[in-house]
Every structure is written in C-alpha cells, then in structure tokens.
Amino acid sequence: xxxxxxxxxxxxxxxxxxxxxxxxxxxxxxxxxxxxxxxxxxxxxxxxxxxxxxxxxxxxxxxxxxxxxxxxxxxxxxxxxxxxxxxxxxxxxxxxxxxxxxxxxxxxxxxxxxxxxxxxxxxxxxxxxxxxxxxxxxxxxxxxxxxxxxxxxxxxxxxxxxxxxxxxxxxxxxxxxxxxxxxxxxxxxxxxxxxxxxxxxxxxxxxxxxxx
Ligand SMILES: CC(C)(COP(=O)(O)OP(=O)(O)OC[C@H]1O[C@@H](n2cnc3c(N)ncnc32)[C@H](O)[C@@H]1OP(=O)(O)O)[C@@H](O)C(=O)NCCC(=O)NCCS
Numbered sequence: 001x002x003x004x005x006x007x008x009x010x011x012x013x014x015x016x017x018x019x020x021x022x023x024x025x026x027x028x029x030x031x032x033x034x035x036x037x038x039x040x041x042x043x044x045x046x047x048x049x050x051x052x053x054x055x056x057x058x059x060x061x062x063x064x065x066x067x068x069x070x071x072x073x074x075x076x077x078x079x080x081x082x083x084x085x086x087x088x089x090x091x092x093x094x095x096x097x098x099x100x101x102x103x104x105x106x107x108x109x110x111x112x113x114x115x116x117x118x119x120x121x122x123x124x125x126x127x128x129x130x131x132x133x134x135x136x137x138x139x140x141x142x143x144x145x146x147x148x149x150x151x152x153x154x155x156x157x158x159x160x161x162x163x164x165x166x167x168x169x170x171x172x173x174x175x176x177x178x179x180x181x182x183x184x185x186x187x188x189x190x191x192x193x194x195x196x197x198x199x200x201x202x203x204x205x206x207x208x209x210x211x212x
Contacts, residue, residue: 001095002132004071011122012197014115015081016073016088019061023074026084028054034108041141042105043168071126075106075119085110088119090127090136098134100127104150116150121195124154128185138178139165151178153195155188 008017019027028051031038038045044053061072070091074084086106093099102123106115120138127133138156140147151158156178164172185192 001068002130003068004065004126004130006065009073009122009126010078010199011118012199013078014085014119015076015078016119016122017076018065019058019072019074021058021062023084024051024054024058026082027058027074027087030084030086030107034105037108037111038105039169041144041147041168041173043166046169073119073123075115085115086119088116088123090123090131092131092133093137098132099137100131100133100135101137101139102127103138111146116147117153117195118197120150121154121192122199124180124185124192125196128182134182136180139175140178141166141168142174142176148176154180155184155191156180157184 006018008015010016028049031045031049031054035045035047035049039047061070064070065072070089072087072089075086075088077083077085084107086104088102088104090100090102093101102120104116104120104123124136127136138147138151139162140151142161157180159177159179162175162177165175166173180188
C-alpha cells in the first residue's frame with residue numbers, strides 16, 4: 001500500500017502542511033473566529049471548544065499521519081505561515097477497496113475566495129496520484145450550499161442522500177454523498193490541476209515538522 005510522506009503539498013496560493021505541535025494556538029484562534037459557521041455542520045465545533053480540543057486534535061493528527069491512518073493538513077498562505085486558514089484532510093474509508101474520503105473547513109473571515117475549492121482539488125490529486133485511491137467521496141450536509149458548490153466544481157457526481165448520517169449538536173442531519181472515480185479523475189485531471197494552480201514551492205522549509 002502506498003505511504004504518504006510527512007511533508008507539505010502546495011497549491012497556487014497555499015501550503016498544506018501536516019500538523020506540528022506549534023499549530024495548537026493558531027488552530028484554536030481560527031476555530032474561535034469561525035464557530036457560528038463551523039458549528040452548523042461539524043459536530044466538534046461548539047462554543048465549548050477550548051485549547052484542550054485544539055491540543056488533542058493536533059496531537060492525534062500527528063500520530064494518525066505517522067501511522068498512515070488519516071492525513072490532516074493545516075492550510076497556510078504561502079507568505080503567511082503562522083495564520084491558520086483551515087484544515088483539509090484525506091483518509092481511507094477502506095484500504096482494501098482503495099476508497100477514501102476528503103473533508104475540509106475554512107476560517108470564516110477568509111471564506112468565499114475559492115480556498116476550499118483549491119485545497120480540496122489538491123487533496124483529490126493526493127488521493128488518486130499518491131494514495132492510489134479508486135474512489136473518493138465527499139459527504140455534505142443537505143443545505144450546505146458552499147460545500148455543494150465545491151463538490152460540483154471538482155467534478156464530483158451526486159450519488160444520493162444518506163439519511164440522518166451525522167448528529168450535529170442534537171440534530172440528525174441528512175447528507176448528500178458525492179463521489180469521483182479513478183477513471184473520471186483521469187479524464188478531469190487538467191481541470192483539477194487548473195483549480196490547484198502552480199504547486200511549486202519557493203518557500204524555505206520550516207524546521208522539524210514533528211517537534212516544532
Ligand atoms: C464550506 C466551506 C469549506 C467553503 O469554503 P470556501 O473557501 O468559502 O469555499 P470556496 O470559496 O471555494 O467557495 C465555494 C462556493 O461556495 C460559495 N460560498 C462560499 N461561502 C458562501 C456563503 N457563505 N454563502 C453563499 N455561498 C458561499 C462560493 O461563492 C463558491 O461558489 P461559486 O463558485 O458558485 O461562487 C466553508 O464555508 C466552511 O468551512 N464551512 C463550515 C464547515 C463546512 O461546512 N465544511 C465542509 C463540510 S462538508
């Protein structure tokens with residue numbers, strides 16, 4: 001099974017960097033300014049969110065990446081590496097059947113500038129090109145129009161409704177399942193690359209990814 005290296009991936013505007021210990025505070029700050037939007041669709045986001053949650057997430061994320069269980073990336077502007085913009089993640093739903101899922105969120109004061117589309121497109125490349133996935137899904141709460149637009153712009157196909165798929169703050173939310181298959185990706189590769197933009201890095205690497 002292919003392994004994912006513990007290093008940054010790049011898009012035109014962003015560095016997608018595996019989490020480091022030093023991300024706790026910037027992550028906490030980004031979540032705090034985004035609670036009203038995040039809490040609509042993400043079970044972990046609530047007014048009770050604290051530094052302890054950010055610490056736990058960062059620790060678990062570093063461990064999961066090392067163990068190749070799940071791959072969370074901190075989204076950072078290439079020229080502003082301390083400000084946390086959001087998360088984008090990919091993980092296997094089934095390794096045996098090479099099926100995976102992508103998830104993301106973007107801080108509220110930077111939404112509507114194409115960030116989710118750009119970074120999710122990069123994750124799709126990672127899924128098909130590096131992890132050799134056959135199928136990638138997105139599960140999007142019914143009514144989450146911004147995220148539905150992301151799925152559409154990436155060329156995902158709407159499969160159907162997953163009834164009461166997730167409980168979010170006491171309410172069971174129906175979700176729409178979207179998917180993109182390996183051969184569809186092959187046909188849409190150039191369009192997806194166009195959403196990602198230039199992936200070259202001209203940034204110096206930060207110090208140790210794990211201990212920083
Ligand atoms: C969903 C989310 C990731 C979108 O991030 P984003 O960086 O703003 O997305 P993009 O800028 O790539 O925009 C995608 C589309 O949504 C639209 N959009 C974004 N925010 C919007 C809003 N608040 N109201 C209406 N449309 C919105 C954009 O205009 C764009 O559509 P267009 O191409 O037709 O103009 C972000 O709003 C978010 O983090 N929401 C809360 C958490 C969440 O829902 N995560 C996804 C779970 S599946």
